Amino acid sequence: MSEKKLMSLDDMFGDSINTTEQENQTKIEISRLMPFENHPFKLYEGERFENMVRSIKEFGVIVPVIVRPKGYDYEILSGHNRVNAAKAAGLLEVPVVIKENLEDEEAMLIVTETNLMQRSFGDMLHSERAAALSEHHKALSSQGKRTDLLKEIESLLNADEIRDEETSSPVGKKLRTHEQIGEAYNLSKNSIARYLRISKLADELKEFIDSEEISIRAGVDLSYLLDEEQILIADILTSNEFKIDMKKAETLRAFSEGKKLNEETAYSILSGELNKKPKANKPAPIKLKPKLISKFFAPEIKQPEIEEVIEKALELYFETQKKEVLDE
DNA sequence: GGCTTGAATCGCTCCCGTTT
DNA sequence: AAACGGGAGCGATTCAAGCC
Numbered sequence: 612m613s614e615k616k617l618m619s620l621d622d623m624f625g626d627s628i629n630t631t632e633q634e635n636q637t638k639i640e641i642s643r644l645m646p647f648e649n650h651p652f653k654l655y656e657g658e659r660f661e662n663m664v665r666s667i668k669e670f671g672v673i674v675p676v677i678v679r680p681k682g683y684d685y686e687i688l689s690g691h692n693r694v695n696a697a698k699a700a701g702l703l704e705v706p707v708v709i710k711e712n713l714e715d716e717e718a719m720l721i722v723t724e725t726n727l728m729q730r731s732f733g734d735m736l737h738s739e740r741a742a743a744l745s746e747h748h749k750a751l752s753s754q755g756k757r758t759d760l761l762k763e764i765e766s767l768l769n770a771d772e773i774r775d776e777e778t779s780s781p782v783g784k785k786l787r788t789h790e791q792i793g794e795a796y797n798l799s800k801n802s803i804a805r806y807l808r809i810s811k812l813a814d815e816l817k818e819f820i821d822s823e824e825i826s827i828r829a830g831v832d833l834s835y836l837l838d839e840e841q842i843l844i845a846d847i848l849t850s851n852e853f854k855i856d857m858k859k860a861e862t863l864r865a866f867s868e869g870k871k872l873n874e875e876t877a878y879s880i881l882s883g884e885l886n887k888k889p890k891a892n893k894p895a896p897i898k899l900k901p902k903l904i905s906k907f908f909a910p911e912i913k914q915p916e917i918e919e920v921i922e923k924a925l926e927l928y929f930e931t932q933k934k935e936v937l938d939e
Numbered sequence: 940g941g942c943t944t945g946a947a948t949c950g951c952t953c954c955c956g957t958t959t
Numbered sequence: 960a961a962a963c964g965g966g967a968g969c970g971a972t973t974c975a976a977g978c979c
Contacts, residue, residue: 789949801965804950826962856961 636675638704643684644676644694650722651742652735655692663696672697675706677721679713688718689725720746737809737827738817744803745810747792808834815845819855824848829860836867843877853881 655663676690687694688710697705710721723746726739735743789800808831809820816833819825825833833841833855844863847853855863862880866872 801951802963805964807950828962858961 636706636708639678639685639707640704641694641698641702644678644705644707645681645684645686646691647687647718647722650691652691652722652726652739654695660692660696660699663692664699667693667696667700667702672702672705675708677710677725678707679710679718685709686718688713688721716749720749723747736821737806737823737830738812738821741806741810741812741817741820744792744806748789748803748807805831813838813841813845816841819845819848825855825860826857829855829857832857832860832864835864836872840867840872840877843874844881847874847878847881851881853883855881859883 654660672690672693674690674693676693677688678685678690679688680686685707690705694705710718713721723743726735726743789803792803805827809817809827811834812820812830816825816830820827820830833844836844840863844855848855859880863872863877866876866880
């Protein structure tokens with residue numbers, strides 16, 4: 612168990628991908644570059660886009676676009692904005708790095724990681740963060756081939772912003788996957804876990820997360836709903852003025868778990884008519900009268916200790932009761 | 940080859956303090 | 960009051976080692 616931490620990433624993931632020899636930088640006509648299918652990032656618009664066009668008119672495209680072959684053309688993995696801006700600037704071709712033989716998942720990782728490195732994480736929409744973290748998480752938890760891919764992307768783009776902590780972290784420090792990612796992005800493991808839940812949300816609901824009409828934490832609860840339930844919720848939200856707070860999200864989840872979520876219940880939860888959860892399995896907490904407590908415990912005794920004593924006492928009580936029943 | 944067992948890990952909940 | 964990030968810790972799962 613302990614030797615693992617002594618191995619370097621290269622030892623672990625060594626030769627599984629051999630990219631350097633397949634990598635070639637060249638120039639390709641813009642007309643042969645296709646966007647990556649459903650990539651999770653919003654493209655630049657308005658002033659931001661105009662600035663980019665202006666910069667490209669002046670200096671050209673400096674950082675090569677990363678592409679992979681697709682049929683006779685090429686699919687853009689990184690650089691959608693640069694390509695669009697270059698087209699608008701009137702360029703006919705852009706510098707590209709062609710990556711051959713990538714699995715779809717690896718391609719997706721490049722799409723998300725490069726985006727992450729070029730934009731500050733804070734600028735991203737929640738759903739974009741979720742997608743990026745989810746890809747990163749997949750890459751780390753499938754102990755296979757892609758950890759080196761992350762490194763390679765890094766060097767390709769000369770990114771030095773976000774990830775400096777990761778590279779400078781003490782040798783041999785072993786972190787759980789969530790913590791590892793969290794350290795890289797400066798988020799707690801809990802936040803990583805929440806974003807990973809968000810990445811599982813139906814696209815229809817992700818939009819509400821992005822517009823901040825649904826909070827992250829409410830989104831986490833909604834992510835436990837079945838796909839069709841999520842779409843149902845999104846539908847109801849779109850056609851009504853309802854808001855989802857954490858309470859409603861919790862209630863929806865409880866109904867979903869109890870298989871009681873349908874169009875009617877969903878509607879009444881969202882409208883606020885129905886706000887109590889379906890009969891929870893958990894017993895409601897009970898309060899003990901202070902008088903009762905002071906009868907058996909000194910005032911300085913803390914709650915955990917009191918609970919412990921109560922538990923022991925009850926165990927004893929039920930045990931003797933059982934015996935009595937058997938004796939009869 | 941199957942099984943048991945114990946440690947590691949993961950996903951999660953509960954709770955708390957802070958911020959808005 | 961609601962939303963949030965973070966700490967602690969729990970239960971379930973996974974995985975490897977040791978056994979038959």
